[in-house]
Amino acid sequence: MSTTDESRRQSPLDDVARWLDDRLRLAEGTQRYWRKAFPAHWSFLIGEVALFSLVVLLFTGTFLAFFYVPDTRLVVYDGPYVPLQGQEISAAFDSTLRLSFEVRGGLVMRQIHHWAALVFVAAITVHMLRVFFTGAFRRPRELNWVVGVILLLLAFGAGFTGYSLPDDLLSGTGLRIGYSVLLGIPFVGPLIGFIALGGEYPGTDVLGRLHILHVMLLPAGLIGLVGAHLAILVRQKHTQKPSKKATNTNVVGEPLFPNQTLTSLALFAFTIAVLAMLGGLFEINPVWLYGPYEPFQVFAPAQPDWYMGWLEGLLRLWPNWEFTILGLTIPSTLLPGVILPGLIFTVVGAWPWIDARWITKDHEEHHLLQRPRDVPVRTGIGVGGFVFLLSIFIAGGNDVLASNTATGLQTISAILRVGTIVVPLLIGWIAYRIAKGLKENEAAAARATRSEPASGAQQ
Amino acid sequence: MAASDRRPPRTPAGGRTKADQWREQRKREDRAARWAAVSFLVAIVASLALFVVYISGGQAQLEGLTLFIAFGAVGVGLAIWVRVIVGPEEIVEDRYPMRSEDADRDAFEELYQSTMGEVTVGGRRRFLLRLLTGAGLSLGLALLIPIRSLGPGPRNELFRTEWGEGVRVVDEEGEPLRPEDISPDQVVTVFPEGATGSADSQAVLVGLRKDVPTDLRQPTVEGIVVYSKICTHAGCPVGLYRAAVGELLCPCHQSTFGVYDGAEVLSGPAGRPLPQLPIEVDREGYLVAISDFRVPVGPSFWNLTRGDGA
Numbered sequence: 046m047s048t049t050d051e052s053r054r055q056s057p058l059d060d061v062a063r064w065l066d067d068r069l070r071l072a073e074g075t076q077r078y079w080r081k082a083f084p085a086h087w088s089f090l091i092g093e094v095a096l097f098s099l100v101v102l103l104f105t106g107t108f109l110a111f112f113y114v115p116d117t118r119l120v121v122y123d124g125p126y127v128p129l130q131g132q133e134i135s136a137a138f139d140s141t142l143r144l145s146f147e148v149r150g151g152l153v154m155r156q157i158h159h160w161a162a163l164v165f166v167a168a169i170t171v172h173m174l175r176v177f178f179t180g181a182f183r184r185p186r187e188l189n190w191v192v193g194v195i196l197l198l199l200a201f202g203a204g205f206t207g208y209s210l211p212d213d214l215l216s217g218t219g220l221r222i223g224y225s226v227l228l229g230i231p232f233v234g235p236l237i238g239f240i241a242l243g244g245e246y247p248g249t250d251v252l253g254r255l256h257i258l259h260v261m262l263l264p265a266g267l268i269g270l271v272g273a274h275l276a277i278l279v280r281q282k283h284t285q286k287p288s289k290k291a292t293n294t295n296v297v298g299e300p301l302f303p304n305q306t307l308t309s310l311a312l313f314a315f316t317i318a319v320l321a322m323l324g325g326l327f328e329i330n331p332v333w334l335y336g337p338y339e340p341f342q343v344f345a346p347a348q349p350d351w352y353m354g355w356l357e358g359l360l361r362l363w364p365n366w367e368f369t370i371l372g373l374t375i376p377s378t379l380l381p382g383v384i385l386p387g388l389i390f391t392v393v394g395a396w397p398w399i400d401a402r403w404i405t406k407d408h409e410e411h412h413l414l415q416r417p418r419d420v421p422v423r424t425g426i427g428v429g430g431f432v433f434l435l436s437i438f439i440a441g442g443n444d445v446l447a448s449n450t451a452t453g454l455q456t457i458s459a460i461l462r463v464g465t466i467v468v469p470l471l472i473g474w475i476a477y478r479i480a481k482g483l484k485e486n487e488a489a490a491a492r493a494t495r496s497e498p499a500s501g502a503q504q
Numbered sequence: 505m506a507a508s509d510r511r512p513p514r515t516p517a518g519g520r521t522k523a524d525q526w527r528e529q530r531k532r533e534d535r536a537a538r539w540a541a542v543s544f545l546v547a548i549v550a551s552l553a554l555f556v557v558y559i560s561g562g563q564a565q566l567e568g569l570t571l572f573i574a575f576g577a578v579g580v581g582l583a584i585w586v587r588v589i590v591g592p593e594e595i596v597e598d599r600y601p602m603r604s605e606d607a608d609r610d611a612f613e614e615l616y617q618s619t620m621g622e623v624t625v626g627g628r629r630r631f632l633l634r635l636l637t638g639a640g641l642s643l644g645l646a647l648l649i650p651i652r653s654l655g656p657g658p659r660n661e662l663f664r665t666e667w668g669e670g671v672r673v674v675d676e677e678g679e680p681l682r683p684e685d686i687s688p689d690q691v692v693t694v695f696p697e698g699a700t701g702s703a704d705s706q707a708v709l710v711g712l713r714k715d716v717p718t719d720l721r722q723p724t725v726e727g728i729v730v731y732s733k734i735c736t737h738a739g740c741p742v743g744l745y746r747a748a749v750g751e752l753l754c755p756c757h758q759s760t761f762g763v764y765d766g767a768e769v770l771s772g773p774a775g776r777p778l779p780q781l782p783i784e785v786d787r788e789g790y791l792v793a794i795s796d797f798r799v800p801v802g803p804s805f806w807n808l809t810r811g812d813g814a
């Protein structure tokens with residue numbers, strides 16, 4: 046790039062732009078957004094990583110869909126993977142093996158897709174934590190927070206359905222557990238379960254249904270809501286960290302073009318690069334090692350994808366309370382499998398209102414971010430809640446923990462049961478005290494400077 | 505276009521003149537441009553390498569690696585471009601409260617009232633509007649019907665399996681079993697004859713040791729016990745047997761069931777014992793079921809204890 050501006054050259058691009066403007070009157074609107082301000086802070090880029098992972102998921106997923114066959118009918122495997130040759134496996138599992146071993150570039154696509162799914166949910170989670178602890182969900186952004194929570198749920202759904210498609214031993218196990226939890230819902234559970242699978246487990250057409258959910262309905266929902274998420278963001282403009290320049294009535298940042306555009310493109314490239322490396326070099330979900338799904342076999346230790354870990358942990362830790370009152374049986378999976386996760390998501394989704402009503406008692410419009418210390422109660426609850434999720438997540442691996450330490454499984458489970466209650470409370474309380482201490486110190490320091498004899502021309 | 509044009513000139517420091525600074529800045533940008541160019545070149549080479557890998561048969565690791573280098577290099581090039589050549593720039597944009605101006609709100613409200621007036625004023629039109637709403641709701645309800653087509657309602661499937669009176673106990677290969685085939689501590693996955701591989705009838709047969717006292721709920725054959733293999737927690741196959749302690753272990757959430765105590769839950773989240781299959785020996789000396797399981801198998805559900813009404 047030279048600093049001297051060459052005289053404007055005509056390029057074909059100019060002609061295209063003119064042609065379009067002649068027909069769509071674009072210049073005015075484009076001008077307005079060309080220099081839109083993007084507050085520059087690294088934490089604002091985490092959401093973009095999620096977005097880019099989704100793009101990678103859509104592209105790799107489309108490729109996979111060309112080869113995948115959602116069919117449980119049995120075929121005889123005759124591909125290159127020797128241990129399974131001659132064995133009767135489902136057409137779905139067969140197509141997954143073909144994709145992995147015979148389609149050129151198939152394995153890398155499959156592995157990038159799986160890794161991208163893990164990164165997608167991880168990026169959403171970290172992005173949510175950022176928004177939570179900086180109070181970016183406050184009015185007027187409650188709506189976008191809710192959209193984000195629904196996006197997370199859809200991401201879970203997409204992950205679960207995708208995990209179940211290859212029809213390998215692990216995927217069947219996940220499906221079995223999901224169906225059983227549904228079955229346990231009072232009154233309607235069996236009906237819901239039967240409708241979901243087309244009959245009693247394993248049902249008649251499970252893969253076909255999961256497939257349509259995974260490649261059509263859930264992606265449509267994800268794309269639609271991501272669109273809404275971004276549209277609301279543009280409409281409301283970014284939040285920003287307060288500074289001398291940045292106030293509640295402006296946005297200080299880098300312009301959309303060229304700075305933000307180039308930064309985002311670079312980030313896009315880096316995201317793809319990392320996913321490609323993970324997908325190329327780090328084996329994930331080697332379904333041929335698990336073998337085809339047989340309802341009477343199981344793979345141990347069975348571990349779901351990471352974002353399901355906390356649900357798994359809840360199921361594992363929950364005591365075996367099962368009772369029958371007046372002929373109504375409440376299975377031991379109902380609370381940890383349905384009610385608690387429902388409650389957690391409800392509280393998370395309703396957080397902007399809970400926060401405004403009971404914690405900050407502040408219903409005003411805010412565009413400046415807070416620091417965790419500014420609202421100690423929120424910070425305490427947030428840290429405690431996060432540690433709780435983390436500890437039930439760890440509980441999801443209690444068998445792995447037990448086999449890697451000298452302690453028995455039951456002792457570990459007992460410790461975890463107490464730990465998942467006590468530790469989050471304790472750490473949440475500590476976080477609250479620290480935040481409160483910092484806030485008070487700051488307030489004291491501010492008071493001290495103000496009460497000093499006024500030397501400047503402030504007054 | 506370079507950032508140096510836009511940046512406010514700084515006061516010369518350390519005796520350097522503005523011209524010096526400008527020249528330094530130019531040099532820095534030239535160097536950055538060179539690095540960016542190198543990055544893009546690397547990306548081109550890596551992409552071509554990917555082509556070669558692909559055409560020569562494909563190899564997952566190399567594909568991943570070349571993709572990584574190609575996109576990574578593009579990213580580095582772009583990052584240099586935006587950080588050094590374009591340089592930081594700060595602009596300030598105004599922001600207005602999200603709420604519309606009062607005047608706009610009032611104007612819209614008036615518009616709404618007047619246009620809605622045309623539709624609803626007068627008893628008859630309001631009446632029509634109500635009926636239309638009713639029709640809309642009914643139609644919405646009617647549209648739920650296709651969902652019901654997705655599956656039959658549960659009848660007695662959850663209470664029944666393929667087991668029944670006189671049905672032979674067979675192994676995974678479909679071979680019927682005799683009591684003398686079973687040695688103590690042996691575990692066999694069994695099915696009702698004619699339904700090998702069945703998801704809801706799968707059961708686990710365990711050879712019992714003579715010296716351990718048993719406490720079983722159903723009639724069985726000396727030295728042998730058969731339980732449903734479906735975990736009563738969330739339906740995983742109870743796949744592991746720890747003979748030393750006589751425990752069946754479910755690998756999903758680690759429920760353990762005592763084989764000698766009627767599969768009572770010893771630990772873990774399962775809420776009830778594995779149902780035991782009542783068995784006997786038929787005239788030809790093979791193991792057969794006396795009846796189906798006496799309680800529903802698998803994960804619990806709300807009307808579990810009510811029976812299927814049959």
Ligand code: FES
Nearest residue numbers: 735737738754757
């Ligand atoms: S399914 Fe067996 S313990 Fe959960």
